[in-house]
Amino acid sequence: xxxxxxxxxxxxxxxxxxxxxxxxxxxxxxxxxxxxxxxxxxxxxxxxxxxxxxxxxxxxxxxxxxxxxxxxxxxxxxxxxxxxxxxxxxxxxxxxxxxxxxxxxxxxxxxxxxxxxxxxxxxxxxxxxxxxxxxxxxxx
Amino acid sequence: xxxxxxxxxxxxxxxxxxxxxxxxxxxxxxxxxxxxxxxxxxxxxxxxxxxxxxxxxxxxxxxxxxxxxxxxxxxxxxxxxxxxxxxxxxxxxxxxxxxxxxxxxxxxxx
Numbered sequence: 001x002x003x004x005x006x007x008x009x010x011x012x013x014x015x016x017x018x019x020x021x022x023x024x025x026x027x028x029x030x031x032x033x034x035x036x037x038x039x040x041x042x043x044x045x046x047x048x049x050x051x052x053x054x055x056x057x058x059x060x061x062x063x064x065x066x067x068x069x070x071x072x073x074x075x076x077x078x079x080x081x082x083x084x085x086x087x088x089x090x091x092x093x094x095x096x097x098x099x100x101x102x103x104x105x106x107x108x109x110x111x112x113x114x115x116x117x118x119x120x121x122x123x124x125x126x127x128x129x130x131x132x133x134x135x136x137x138x139x140x
Numbered sequence: 141x142x143x144x145x146x147x148x149x150x151x152x153x154x155x156x157x158x159x160x161x162x163x164x165x166x167x168x169x170x171x172x173x174x175x176x177x178x179x180x181x182x183x184x185x186x187x188x189x190x191x192x193x194x195x196x197x198x199x200x201x202x203x204x205x206x207x208x209x210x211x212x213x214x215x216x217x218x219x220x221x222x223x224x225x226x227x228x229x230x231x232x233x234x235x236x237x238x239x240x241x242x243x244x245x246x247x248x249x250x
Contacts, residue, residue, distance in 0.1 A: 015163055037223055040161075044194045048162050071164050097232025101209060104202065109231040111197040116230045 002029050002071045010051040010063040010082060018043055018067070025069050029139070038117045038136075039078070043067065045110035046080055046089060047131065054084025054130070078118070078134045087130055088123045089114070141167040143175070151214065151250055153243065157189040160197030160229035169200035176207060183212030184246045193224045197231055205237045214250030226232050 006021045026036040063084030070077040093109035118134040144155040208215035216238040228234040240246040
């Protein structure tokens with residue numbers, strides 16, 4: 001079993017650090033580069049969400065985000081915890097993927113991408129933190 | 141943002157070679173807008189070298205596609221890598237932005 005963990009402030013300037021962390025985990029475990037890109041896509045969406053909307057409720061400083069990657073057998077678990085305001089990203093309304101060029105909201109489909117790239121997602125609110133646990137089954 | 145580009149009979153072909161993510165999307169969009177404006181007939185983005193587009197990156201493509209439509213110019217994206225194409229498809233953007241397998245088809249369509 002391999003575990004890696006990163007804690008950082010939910011500031012979009014820290015995205016590069018997050019991407020480097022993912023790259024390192026994927027390389028260290030001999031996993032394909034395509035998996036790194038897939039995880040970066042998922043975590044960019046979720047991290048930027050927290051950075052934009054999830055400021056810590058009692059302070060003017062950004063929320064703190066904790067990311068834990070666990071690889072066991074062929075299952076990858078991603079646990080994302082943040083100290084931001086309560087927010088269930090899975091409850092967000094589905095974007096209209098049929099809208100025309102000018103009717104379309106330019107955002108909101110990030111979660112659709114997350115759902116495509118992960119096999120399971122579960123949200124919970126505990127100890128004043130948002131927690132999202134995701135799994136992805138890797139090909140043998 | 142520096143981007144390799146060339147003119148094909150009044151159509152500008154831009155060839156980005158970087159990730160289009162939250163951090164780069166705005167500069168990317170502005171670079172494309174500039175190329176679109178100075179082009180005579182339209183803009184094709186040759187995405188062959190682009191391995192990563194996030195939803196922030198998609199937004200940039202959407203805004204440039206709108207600007208092209210408003211200006212009465214053509215816009216297409218060609219030669220997308222599989223994972224990038226999937227991002228366009230999952231979001232439904234493949235229905236509103238012209239995607240082609242190769243550059244020639246994109247140029248012929250404008």
